[in-house]
Amino acid sequence: MNDRKTMNMDKDMEPDMDTNADMDTNADKEKKQPADMNTSKKNASSQTKPKGKGKKSIIKQRLPAAVLAALSAVLLSLFPDTQNAFTSTVTSYSSEMISIFPAVLIIMGLMMVFVSNEFISRHLGSESGLKGMAVSFLLGTLPSGPLYMAFPMAAALRAKGARTANMVIFLSAWACIKIPQEMVELRFLGLKFMSLRLVFTIIFVLIMGLIIEKFDTPQKGNLEDA
Amino acid sequence: MSPTAVSINALAAAALIAAMVKSRKKTVMALKSAWKMFLSMLPMLIIIILLIGLLFGFVPEEDLKSFLGDQSGPVGVLVTAVVGALLHIPALLAFPLAASLIEKGASVTVAAAFLTTLTMIGMVTLPLEIKELGKKFALMRNGLSFIAALIISYLLGVFV
Numbered sequence: 001m002n003d004r005k006t007m008n009m010d011k012d013m014e015p016d017m018d019t020n021a022d023m024d025t026n027a028d029k030e031k032k033q034p035a036d037m038n039t040s041k042k043n044a045s046s047q048t049k050p051k052g053k054g055k056k057s058i059i060k061q062r063l064p065a066a067v068l069a070a071l072s073a074v075l076l077s078l079f080p081d082t083q084n085a086f087t088s089t090v091t092s093y094s095s096e097m098i099s100i101f102p103a104v105l106i107i108m109g110l111m112m113v114f115v116s117n118e119f120i121s122r123h124l125g126s127e128s129g130l131k132g133m134a135v136s137f138l139l140g141t142l143p144s145g146p147l148y149m150a151f152p153m154a155a156a157l158r159a160k161g162a163r164t165a166n167m168v169i170f171l172s173a174w175a176c177i178k179i180p181q182e183m184v185e186l187r188f189l190g191l192k193f194m195s196l197r198l199v200f201t202i203i204f205v206l207i208m209g210l211i212i213e214k215f216d217t218p219q220k221g222n223l224e225d226a
Numbered sequence: 227m228s229p230t231a232v233s234i235n236a237l238a239a240a241a242l243i244a245a246m247v248k249s250r251k252k253t254v255m256a257l258k259s260a261w262k263m264f265l266s267m268l269p270m271l272i273i274i275i276l277l278i279g280l281l282f283g284f285v286p287e288e289d290l291k292s293f294l295g296d297q298s299g300p301v302g303v304l305v306t307a308v309v310g311a312l313l314h315i316p317a318l319l320a321f322p323l324a325a326s327l328i329e330k331g332a333s334v335t336v337a338a339a340f341l342t343t344l345t346m347i348g349m350v351t352l353p354l355e356i357k358e359l360g361k362k363f364a365l366m367r368n369g370l371s372f373i374a375a376l377i378i379s380y381l382l383g384v385f386v
Contacts, residue, residue: 065269068276075284082283089282090275093322097271099231101264103238104318109260110245113252144263148351151358158359167359168367176345181317183237187230188325189337193386197338200381201346204374211370216362 100187104180108144111180115142121153124170125162133206136166140173150174164217165209172205267316274319278326287331294332296383306336307375310343311368314350317341335383342375 076083120139127135143149154167177198185194227235245253281290294302315323324337347368348355355364 061266061269065272065276068273072276072280075280079284086279086283089326090279093278093326094275096231097275097322099227100234101318102260103235105260105264106238106257107241108263109256109258110241110253112259113256114245114248146351147348148354151351151355155358164363168363171367172346172371175348176317176342178317181321181345183230183234184318184321185341187228187234188321189328193334193338193382196385197342197378197382200378201342201374204378208367208370208374212363212366216360216366 096187100184104184107180107183108178111142112144117143117145117149117153121157124153125157125160125166128163132163132166133169133209136170137173137177137202137205140170141177141179143174144178144180147171147175164213165206168209168212169205172208176201177205267319270315270319274315274323278323281326281330285330290327291331294327294336296333298333303333303335303339303376303379307339307343307372307379310340310375311347311372312349313344314348315344317345320344333383334386335379338379338382338386339375342378343372346371346375 072086076086120143124136124139125132140150150171154162154171158164158167182194182198185197242253245256292298294306320341324341327340328334328337349368352364352368355367
């Protein structure tokens, strides 16, 4: 199934990339065309996320976990006096995660489906001044997709004349300020840690936006393919 | 369950009901993508839980404290910040890891540096960012993020 999927998406790309050995390059390709992927993959398989799930990448994902599990088993049997600390920690952290992760993932899934990319693109850059910054920031916190999905959106808007500062704010908010993430941070690190880190991050993201705008405002010349 | 966990679950339930009312089809899609996110995160989830277990089983508290504790100085913070910038862990899983480090004696500054560089800086996505937004933009955003992360974590160490 994986192979078929790969062939499918390769139709409009280089024809010589249908082997598993090329999976990694394919994963890169997918990143560039997330929108295309979504439509072409829906009928190809049940996987709708552009993730590059070739056999190789599945092994690449699972192997480290398996190796670490085996290593832990060996270490624990060699040093039995560490077993108590290990099991009690693993139990408490696992149950902690189980108590919130399903809820957090459901919220992320809902946001992924109900907040469309079109919605973000439409509103991003619709305001100017301080309001524009606030909008860019808020829009960045909404999506749950990976950061690379935000680059083309930001680039397209920048080409249309959106402020560099707003794009920095949008990307940074997308990268590190997410409502579901803040909830997990709240649970594991406490209100004070979470809220202060959030406030400081917002302040520095704004400053960064203004600095980068100062040094990298695109001239007409370097906008070609942005 | 803690009050925080209860409210997170209540929020998810409320959102789910609202979504159901709005569109059943979309809600099913959302649940499916939540499940897929879970599956794609699972290997890393297992790794993180095992690492936390090993940390508590095998790393002596004094050793961790002397390198990452309150008195350990800026080297530990810098190293953690660099590690955070290079790693590619889902943020959701980084929070328990950071919490375990603090529980084991690492300073708040170290945990904050790790989390902030991890989320703000994407070395894996940097080539793509350069391609889409230009070298200057991408390098400045990631570079300044590193400096900002150090300042943020220092401030957090002072205030928390």
